[in-house]
Amino acid sequence: MDQEDRIALFLDYENLALGARDHLGGQAFDFRPIADALAERGRVVVRRAYADWSYFDEDRRMLTRSHVELIEIPQRMGASRKNAADIKMAVDAVELAFERGYISTFVICTGDSDFTPLVHKLRELNKRVIGVGVEKSTSALLPPACDEFLYYDRLEGVDIPSTRPRRGRPTRPTGPEAPQAGPDQQAEPVPEPAQGTEESVRDVDTLAEVVAQTVAGLQGSSSGEVTASTLKRTLLRKDPTFSESDYGFRAFGELLRHLAEHNVVELTEGPAKGDPGVSLPEHGDREVAFGLLRTVLLDLAGADGSVALSGLKNQLRRARPDFSEKKLGYRSFLQFCKAAATSGAVELRWSPETDDYLLTARPG
Numbered sequence: 001m002d003q004e005d006r007i008a009l010f011l012d013y014e015n016l017a018l019g020a021r022d023h024l025g026g027q028a029f030d031f032r033p034i035a036d037a038l039a040e041r042g043r044v045v046v047r048r049a050y051a052d053w054s055y056f057d058e059d060r061r062m063l064t065r066s067h068v069e070l071i072e073i074p075q076r077m078g079a080s081r082k083n084a085a086d087i088k089m090a091v092d093a094v095e096l097a098f099e100r101g102y103i104s105t106f107v108i109c110t111g112d113s114d115f116t117p118l119v120h121k122l123r124e125l126n127k128r129v130i131g132v133g134v135e136k137s138t139s140a141l142l143p144p145a146c147d148e149f150l151y152y153d154r155l156e157g158v159d160i161p162s163t164r165p166r167r168g169r170p171t172r173p174t175g176p177e178a179p180q181a182g183p184d185q186q187a188e189p190v191p192e193p194a195q196g197t198e199e200s201v202r203d204v205d206t207l208a209e210v211v212a213q214t215v216a217g218l219q220g221s222s223s224g225e226v227t228a229s230t231l232k233r234t235l236l237r238k239d240p241t242f243s244e245s246d247y248g249f250r251a252f253g254e255l256l257r258h259l260a261e262h263n264v265v266e267l268t269e270g271p272a273k274g275d276p277g278v279s280l281p282e283h284g285d286r287e288v289a290f291g292l293l294r295t296v297l298l299d300l301a302g303a304d305g306s307v308a309l310s311g312l313k314n315q316l317r318r319a320r321p322d323f324s325e326k327k328l329g330y331r332s333f334l335q336f337c338k339a340a341a342t343s344g345a346v347e348l349r350w351s352p353e354t355d356d357y358l359l360t361a362r363p364g
Contacts, residue, residue, distance in 0.1 A: 003224075004233075005042030005128070006103045008096055009034075010089050011068070012110035013051035016152065017059060019111055019134030024153055024160055029059065031066050033155035034109065034132055039237030040217035041130070042105055046096065050085045090118045097125050104128060108146070111138030119145040156213070156331050204247050207255075208264045209326035214238070215265060215280055216329035225277045227270045228256055264327060280329040289328060290345040292320055293337070297346060297361040309337065309357040 013029075020029040038044050047068040053060045060070060071092075073085040093106060106122050108115055111133030119129050119142070131146035135153050143149035153160055214234055218226045232252050235242050249255040256278060260267045263285050268277040296315050300307045313333045316323045325336035337359060341348040347360040 005105045006100075007038055007042045007044045007105045007107055008046035008093070008100070008103045009038065009044055009048065009068075009107045010093055010109065011047075011049040012085065012089060012108075012112060012115070013049045013056065013059070013063075014085065015110045015112050015137070016132075016134065017051075017056060019137035020152070023134055023136040024158075027160075030158065031063055031068065033157035034150075034152070035066060036157060036238050037132075037150055037155050037217075038107060038130075039234055040214065041221050043233075043237070044107075045103065046100075048089075048092065050089045052085075086112065086114055090115065093118060094121060097122055097127055105130060107132060109133065111142065113139035113141040116141050116145045123147070204258070205322075205324075205327075207247055208259055208262070209324055210235070210238075211259060212264055212280060212329040213326050213331060215278055216331070219279065225270070226279065227272075227275050228252060228267075228278055229275050231256075231278050286328050286339075287343075289323065289325075289336070290340045290343055292316060292323065293340050293359075294345045294361045295319070297359055301361065306358040306360045308351075308354060309334065309359060312337075312359065 017029045020027055035044070047066070048071055049063055049068050050071045050073055052073050053070055063070060071088065073088060093108070096103060097106070105128040107130045108119060109132040116139075119131070122129050123145075128148075129146045131142055131149040132152055133142065133149070135151040138151070152158060211231070215226055215231060218230065218234060244250075244252050244255040247255065249258065253274070253276075256265065256267060256276070259265045263281055266279050266281050268279065270276040293316060296312070296319055297307050300312075300315060313323075313325075325333050328336065330336040330339065334357065337346070337348055337357070340346045341359075344362060347362055349358055350356075351358045
């Protein structure tokens with residue numbers, strides 16, 4: 001635990017909420033995708049959000065449930081209210097950097113370039129800075145100043161409503177009867193309703209996706225080995241109610257061994273006895289999935305040999321109902337297709353004419 005990054009999270013809430021409303025189809029801002037992304041990067045010890053909360057009554061309830069401290073910036077005339085929120089947030093961040101030396105990472109959630117000097121100061125104080133903002137409302141000056149910048153609309157769990165045909169994006173089903181995706185919109189397939197003992201199998205399959213996705217995130221955000229204890233702590237950050245016993249396993253190690261037998265993860269000898277290393281298989285199921293993608297492309301190829309990304313995942317599910325890119329550690333179907341292109345199984349290119357990616361099977 002002493003090796004974990006301690007994270008302080010600061011949200012310029014008005015900037016985020018209005019950015020989501022204006023540029024993401026009017027949808028409400030959701031804090032959970034940010035919390036999940038940070039859970040893979042360390043332990044969040046401070047969570048503060050700044051706004052005039054009389055304008056965000058429902059949001060206030062959502063943040064309170066996530067244990068975010070709400071800093072009230074009352075309404076004043078002119079632009080002074082927004083300036084007051086910015087100044088208060090910057091002062092609090094710098095004060096915390098001096099007073100809490102154990103905090104190693106500051107997360108500044110805003111797209112406002114006015115916070116660029118704060119980012120520079122925090123990095124000058126030897127703090128790692130991660131920025132988070134809505135892509136279309138984020139100043140071009142802010143991301144390069146940070147050690148890492150996450151676009152809110154690209155985070156896992158943020159579903160962007162489509163107002164016109166566009167390339168698909170995997171989405172989380174909201175219930176067991178979630179609507180099926182059309183040909184121009186890629187949706188996360190919904191598991192078939194399970195009955196009897198099949199329900200526990202379905203639950204373990206869902207857990208396998210979460211574990212693989214979490215291991216991939218940890219491998220991408222850390223240079224060190226991912227151990228079972230690190231993985232367990234991260235899963236608990238994502239869901240504090242997580243327990244392997246809910247899935248029929250007596251211990252977390254037993255769960256990992258089950259996933260290893262099904263080629264979801266690989267286990268190696270770790271730095272301590274009883275704490276094995278956990279990684280994603282380099283071959284096996286991934287190569288099979290790449291082969292499946294190539295086969296489907298050959299079956300669907302048009303006159304020019306290419307197939308649009310939109311709707312393609314549904315075609316793979318028809319050929320193999322248990323297909324899920326998340327079981328392989330990919331956050332999205334597009335990421336899976338990019339990996340297939342890197343492996344040489346397919347070619348992937350962007351088509352401005354169709355406003356979509358086009359895939360072509362490479363010769364075997």
